[in-house]
Amino acid sequence: MKVAKFGGSSVANAEQIKKVAAIIKADNKRKIVVVSAPGKRYADDAKMTDLLIALAEAKVADQPVEAAFNAVMNRYESIANDLELNRDVIAEIEADLKNRLEQTVTGKGRFLDIMKASGEDNNAKLIAAYLSKIGLKATYINPKDAGLLVSDEPGNAQVLPEAYEALAKLAEIDGIVVFPGFFGFSKLGNLVTFPRGGSDITGAILAAAVQAELYENFTDVDSVYAANPFIVEDPVEIKRMTYREMRELSYAGFSVFHDEALIPAFRNDIPVCVKNTNNPKCSGTLILAERERSLNPIIGIASDEGFATIYVRKYLMNREVGFGRHLLQILEDAGISYEHIPSGIDDTSVIIRQTQLSDQLENAIIERIKEELNVDDVHIEHDFAMVMLVGEGMHNTVGVTARASSALAKAGVNIEMINQGSSEVSLVFGIHSKDTKQAVRVLYEEFFGQKQ
Amino acid sequence: MKVAKFGGSSVANAEQIKKVAAIIKADNKRKIVVVSAPGKRYADDAKMTDLLIALAEAKVADQPVEAAFNAVMNRYESIANDLELNRDVIAEIEADLKNRLEQTVTGKGRFLDIMKASGEDNNAKLIAAYLSKIGLKATYINPKDAGLLVSDEPGNAQVLPEAYEALAKLAEIDGIVVFPGFFGFSKLGNLVTFPRGGSDITGAILAAAVQAELYENFTDVDSVYAANPFIVEDPVEIKRMTYREMRELSYAGFSVFHDEALIPAFRNDIPVCVKNTNNPKCSGTLILAERERSLNPIIGIASDEGFATIYVRKYLMNREVGFGRHLLQILEDAGISYEHIPSGIDDTSVIIRQTQLSDQLENAIIERIKEELNVDDVHIEHDFAMVMLVGEGMHNTVGVTARASSALAKAGVNIEMINQGSSEVSLVFGIHSKDTKQAVRVLYEEFFGQKQ
Numbered sequence: 001m002k003v004a005k006f007g008g009s010s011v012a013n014a015e016q017i018k019k020v021a022a023i024i025k026a027d028n029k030r031k032i033v034v035v036s037a038p039g040k041r042y043a044d045d046a047k048m049t050d051l052l053i054a055l056a057e058a059k060v061a062d063q064p065v066e067a068a069f070n071a072v073m074n075r076y077e078s079i080a081n082d083l084e085l086n087r088d089v090i091a092e093i094e095a096d097l098k099n100r101l102e103q104t105v106t107g108k109g110r111f112l113d114i115m116k117a118s119g120e121d122n123n124a125k126l127i128a129a130y131l132s133k134i135g136l137k138a139t140y141i142n143p144k145d146a147g148l149l150v151s152d153e154p155g156n157a158q159v160l161p162e163a164y165e166a167l168a169k170l171a172e173i174d175g176i177v178v179f180p181g182f183f184g185f186s187k188l189g190n191l192v193t194f195p196r197g198g199s200d201i202t203g204a205i206l207a208a209a210v211q212a213e214l215y216e217n218f219t220d221v222d223s224v225y226a227a228n229p230f231i232v233e234d235p236v237e238i239k240r241m242t243y244r245e246m247r248e249l250s251y252a253g254f255s256v257f258h259d260e261a262l263i264p265a266f267r268n269d270i271p272v273c274v275k276n277t278n279n280p281k282c283s284g285t286l287i288l289a290e291r292e293r294s295l296n297p298i299i300g301i302a303s304d305e306g307f308a309t310i311y312v313r314k315y316l317m318n319r320e321v322g323f324g325r326h327l328l329q330i331l332e333d334a335g336i337s338y339e340h341i342p343s344g345i346d347d348t349s350v351i352i353r354q355t356q357l358s359d360q361l362e363n364a365i366i367e368r369i370k371e372e373l374n375v376d377d378v379h380i381e382h383d384f385a386m387v388m389l390v391g392e393g394m395h396n397t398v399g400v401t402a403r404a405s406s407a408l409a410k411a412g413v414n415i416e417m418i419n420q421g422s423s424e425v426s427l428v429f430g431i432h433s434k435d436t437k438q439a440v441r442v443l444y445e446e447f448f449g450q451k452q
Numbered sequence: 453m454k455v456a457k458f459g460g461s462s463v464a465n466a467e468q469i470k471k472v473a474a475i476i477k478a479d480n481k482r483k484i485v486v487v488s489a490p491g492k493r494y495a496d497d498a499k500m501t502d503l504l505i506a507l508a509e510a511k512v513a514d515q516p517v518e519a520a521f522n523a524v525m526n527r528y529e530s531i532a533n534d535l536e537l538n539r540d541v542i543a544e545i546e547a548d549l550k551n552r553l554e555q556t557v558t559g560k561g562r563f564l565d566i567m568k569a570s571g572e573d574n575n576a577k578l579i580a581a582y583l584s585k586i587g588l589k590a591t592y593i594n595p596k597d598a599g600l601l602v603s604d605e606p607g608n609a610q611v612l613p614e615a616y617e618a619l620a621k622l623a624e625i626d627g628i629v630v631f632p633g634f635f636g637f638s639k640l641g642n643l644v645t646f647p648r649g650g651s652d653i654t655g656a657i658l659a660a661a662v663q664a665e666l667y668e669n670f671t672d673v674d675s676v677y678a679a680n681p682f683i684v685e686d687p688v689e690i691k692r693m694t695y696r697e698m699r700e701l702s703y704a705g706f707s708v709f710h711d712e713a714l715i716p717a718f719r720n721d722i723p724v725c726v727k728n729t730n731n732p733k734c735s736g737t738l739i740l741a742e743r744e745r746s747l748n749p750i751i752g753i754a755s756d757e758g759f760a761t762i763y764v765r766k767y768l769m770n771r772e773v774g775f776g777r778h779l780l781q782i783l784e785d786a787g788i789s790y791e792h793i794p795s796g797i798d799d800t801s802v803i804i805r806q807t808q809l810s811d812q813l814e815n816a817i818i819e820r821i822k823e824e825l826n827v828d829d830v831h832i833e834h835d836f837a838m839v840m841l842v843g844e845g846m847h848n849t850v851g852v853t854a855r856a857s858s859a860l861a862k863a864g865v866n867i868e869m870i871n872q873g874s875s876e877v878s879l880v881f882g883i884h885s886k887d888t889k890q891a892v893r894v895l896y897e898e899f900f901g902q903k904q
Contacts, residue, residue, distance in 0.1 A: 251770075251797045263767060315715060318703075321789045328777035337773040341793050344874035345703045399861035401870065402854060409851035418853065421869030421882060422796035430873060 001171060003032045003212045005181065005203030008039020008047060009220040010277035011123055014082030020127070021134060023218065023280050024176060032170055032177045032210065033138075034203040035127055037119025038075060048075060048119040056115035059101055060108055072097065080126060089129045093122040109154035113183065113193045120180035120199065128178035137175030143184050146170060148205070150184035150192050157184050157192040159205050159264065167209035179206060200261035208268040215270050217257070218277045223285040224249075227301045231437050232444045240286045241299050246272075248390045248426040249302045262287070297393030297400050298447040303440050305433045307339065307384040308354035309416075312369060313347040313377040323373065324348065330368045334361060339386070340419050340428070346376075351417065351430060354382055383433040384416060387440060388426050389447070395424040404429070407446040413439050453623060455484040455664045457633065457655030460491020460499060461672040462729035463575055466534030472579070473586060475670065475732050476628060484622055484629045484662065485590075486655040487579055489571025490527060500527060500571040508567035511553055512560055524549065532578060541581045545574040557642075561606030565635065565645045572632035572651065580630035589627030595636050598622060600657070602636035602644050609636050609644040611657050611716065619661035631658060652713035660720040667722050669709070670729045675737040676701075679753045683889050684896045692738045693751050698724075700842045700878040701754045714739070749845030749852050750899040755892050757885045759791065759836040760806035761868075764821060765799040765829040775825065776800065782820045786813060791838070792871050792880070798828075803869065803882060806834055835885040836868060839892060840878050841899070847876040856881070859898040865891050 006020050024030050037048040055068035073094060080090050100118055105111050124140050131138035147166025150157035163184070170177050181199025186192050194201045200217060207215035223237040224246070243266040250257050265272050266289075275284035310331075317323050324343065331338060331350065340351040362380055369378045394400050401420060404427065408415055417430030431439050458472050476482050489500035507520035525546060532542050552570055557563050576592050583590035599618025602609035615636070622629050633651025638644050646653045652669060659667035675689040676698070695718040702709050717724050718741075727736035762783075769775050776795065783790060783802065792803040814832055821830045846852050853872060856879065860867055869882030883891050 248797060260768060316712060318789065318791065321787065322780075322784045324790065324793070325777055325780035325784050328774075328780060332774045332777050335773065337770065338776065338795075339770065340795055340873075341776070342871055342873035343790075343792055344871070344878065344880075345700060346875075348874050399858070401867055402858035402861040405857055406851070406854035409854040415853055415872065417873030418870045419794055419796070419873075420867065421792075421794035421871075422800050423798075426796065428796075 001031045001210055001212050002027065002029045002214045002216055003034065003203055003207040003210065004030045004216040004218060005034040005199055006036065006218045006277060007199065007220070008036045008049075010039075010218050011035050011037075011127065012039045012041045012045075014079050016277065017079065017083060017127060017130060019277050019280075020218070021131060021136075023277065024131065025134075025136065026280070029213070030176070030216070032179060032206055032212070033127075034179050034181045034199055034206060035120065035124050036181050036199040037123050038079065046071075048072070048123070049116055051075065052115045052119050053112065055101075056112050059115075060111065065101065069097070069101075076122065076126065083126075083130045083133070085126070085129050085133060089126055092125060096122060107154070110190060113154050114191050117180070117183040117191055117193055120182045124178050124180035131176060131178065138178055139173060139175060140178050141170065141173070143180065143202075144189075144191075146179070148184035148202070150186055150194075152186035152188055152190055152192060155193055155195060157186075157194045159184065159201075160187075163205070164209045167206060168211075170206065171210040195260070196258045200257050201264070204262055204264040204270075204272075207270045207272075208264040211268065212270055215265050215272045217272060217274050218280075219274060220276060220278060221274075222276045222279055222282045224274055224300070226299065226448055227440055227444045228303065231303070231440045235444065236448055238285050238299055239283070240288065240291045242288055242291050242392055242425075243272075244425050245299045245390050245392060246287050248388065248423065249300050251302075251388075291392065293393060296391070296447060298389050298391040299393075300390050301387065301440055301443050301447070302390065303385060303387045303436050305383075305385040305436055306354050307351055307386060307430070308357060308380055308382045309384060309430075310350040310352065310365070310369075310380050311347065311378065312350070312373070312375050314373065314375040315346055317347065318343070318345050326373060327369065330365060330372065333368075334365055336361075336365075340417065340430070342417055342419070349417070351384070351386075385431050385433045385436040385439075387429045387431060387436065387443065389428075389443065390426045392425050394427060401427060403446055404443060407442045408439060411438055411442040413442070453483045453662055453664050454479065454481045454666045454668055455486065455655055455659040455662065456482045456668040456670060457486040457651055458488065458670045458729060459651065459672070460488045460501075462491075462670050463487050463489075463579065464491045464493045464497075466531050468729065469531065469535060469579060469582060471729050471732075472670070473583060473588075475729065476583065477586075477588065478732070481665070482628070482668070484631060484658055484664070485579075486631050486633045486651055486658060487572065487576050488633050488651040489575050490531065498523075500524070500575070501568055503527065504567045504571050505564070507553075508564050511567075512563065517553065521549070521553075528574065528578065535578075535582045535585070537578070537581050537585060541578055544577060548574060559606070562642060565606045566643050569632070569635040569643055569645055572634045576630045576632035583628060583630065590630055591625060591627060592630050593622065593625070595632065595654075596641075596643075598631070600636035600654075602638055602646075604638035604640060604642055604644060607645055607647060609638075609646045611636065611653075612639075615657070616661045619658060620663075622658065623662040647712070648710045652709050653716070656714055656716040656722075656724075659722045659724075660716040663720065664722055667717050667724045669724060669726050670732075671726060672728060672730060673726075674728045674731055674734045676726055676752070678751065678900055679892055679896045680755065683755070683892045687896065688900055690737050690751055691735065692740065692743045694740055694743050694844055694877075695724075696877050697751045697842050697844060698739050700840065700875065701752050703754075703840075743844065745845060748843070748899060750841050750843040751845075752842050753839065753892055753895050753899070754842065755837060755839045755888050757835075757837040757888055758806050759803055759838060759882070760809060760832055760834045761836060761882075762802040762804065762817070762821075762832050763799065763830065764802070764825070764827050766825065766827040767798050769799065770795070770797050778825060779821065782817060782824065785820075786817055788813075788817075792869065792882070794869055794871070801869070803836070803838075836882055837885045837888040837891075839881045839883060839888065839895065841880075841895065842878045844877050846879060853879060855898055856895060859894045860891060863890055863894040865894070 128140035181202035580592035
């Protein structure tokens, strides 16, 4: 049995949904289908989720909701008409939407969750109707009935362990199960959405629950690439990678998945395959627990910008037991999480994502550090980037660091920070943001270039 | 005016002391002379400080003290006789020693301080007597009279700011001042010794107080070398280096100075010169606030062994604000200080000096980490070494990391950790202890070898 999840672009309109149907028909192991809300049909389009948020905000602000409501319904109707569906489905969706708008709930967070989740939920109903229409036995299943139990935190659902036992029964359902992604229900019966990448998470949970032989994640790219195609022209496709490698790359902004989404699959050893709805014959990228050793110690290069460094200097810092802990406490009190903390004898740097900062917060932190830690110097520098080399082969290969830093050196890229030692499968360079593109390109050339 | 400090080996016996006298005579700017207690005369010899500790321990344990007392006096007498000094000095020293033994003080720590400090103190009297004998105007000055005020922590004196004003008056004394190193007096009048490297500290304090043009540190090597002569055969001498470079190298075990000793000199911009009592014509190593740029970005390579790594892994560790802080708290509670803390997405390592650990403590820490942090994995690995490249030029030179890691790679040395980013003048590699010698040698060859 396979679980197949289709992302927003894969279900954006009738044309895309027809491709989805063809994919499902092509392999009768594709029994459980997880769908997102309709995504963008073209660059400036609005996603269904955005239309629903606008509707919800209007309701909360006591503004007229008619225009926003119609925008949502028009989208569904457009899809339903192009798929030549019976009017029943649209009537059902309209009634559901009106019902949700009238929900008296405590808190804006929960209402937003209920409204956003309707995108996936109603699209699932629509797609199940289409699959039935073309002769497949297909049933829409609601997460509440299926037992997808999650924690009760609006917008940040965590699946509860007991959910898996209930969800396992999905495997016994005859025909295709069409399951909306992105949300579950708390023990109190509240609808709660997953954080970022929600439908990816739903798919992984279901795949784990039914012990699927494969979790196929259908998106709009042929595979995961060894580097960002917007930076490197025509990067090689990654055919096979491990969970660890995917996770490290996701962190540094690879954005095929959100790094947490695959955890249920990881934990249960379910292979994951990234495929292209628009090119389903392409084998895609297979993500596994382990893979065979390859000649190239590196599987991919990721980069992310927008980091700041808090630099702190104090004579004999390293003799003060508790200094580092106190420094981290100050950041914790300010709600700031850190990425790296290279430390020396008399100084240390704390590297953080600079979106967490504001001028006010920076001043507050600097003041506390000066007052409580009696430092000789503290200042914050902005606009750093992290470039990450990832690969299972790195650990056993003497020389990766040498090749990487040589390549950067030849290109005149100054290395501000190196983090090697915490992870066995990645090596992180901290550089100035302005050098990011060049850094990625020279590293790609070094590890994937023609001379290999 | 220059301040000249002579270490233990430089004042170990009459022959050495005569060299000291010659050095003082050779330059009439050498007005303030700081001396240590007599050091080892040969490999298996006992230092005066050790003889005094034995004497103090016997007294504290209510054992007979005669043998230990005689061992101390014999040493002084031997020096005095060979210098052909008047019996008065020996009588004075003997009376002083007996007086110290009878001191009723609170606490073993203070008594130990009083006994240990007598080594420097009485040696200074002896040397002042000799200088006078050979026709130099020389006065023994006691730190109490001179106003060397320190904090009241036995064995860990910190100089108080107000001391400098009083000590400045030493410059006004006619002739040579002979000043015992290693101790000062608290405001309560207690004798308190400096921590490690005590006489180096005294010299630096006096040099700062009188705004000396130079602080000469006389020892038994010609200069500071670019690498440990026990590892690299015939390493180049460092002619000029900066305070920052000296400090970083001292940390990693260079052991010419203790890294804190020079701080009073650093803070006051007093140049420091390391010279050899046995070869005073050699120019030695000059340590300054800044130096001219040199072709070689690296000034020296240091190494230190005996590190352990506490490795901690937990999914989504980097999303848990406060995880790192909590981990450091656990170590702080156990009284453990850390050196480096490379951190990643799901894991972090904490690198510590393994002398801080015992089997019991390791188990206790691991237990707390498991219980309080709910980690997926925690374990401790031993026998790592740190190899440090130091150089002011490093910051502006793209390519040092590349050259260093290439050299290590070619030698098959696995790099477990890299710390670059906290300090502008050093780059630290974490490797397995067994690779230390080779790592230092190949790095030396790379940065100082013939092909340069």
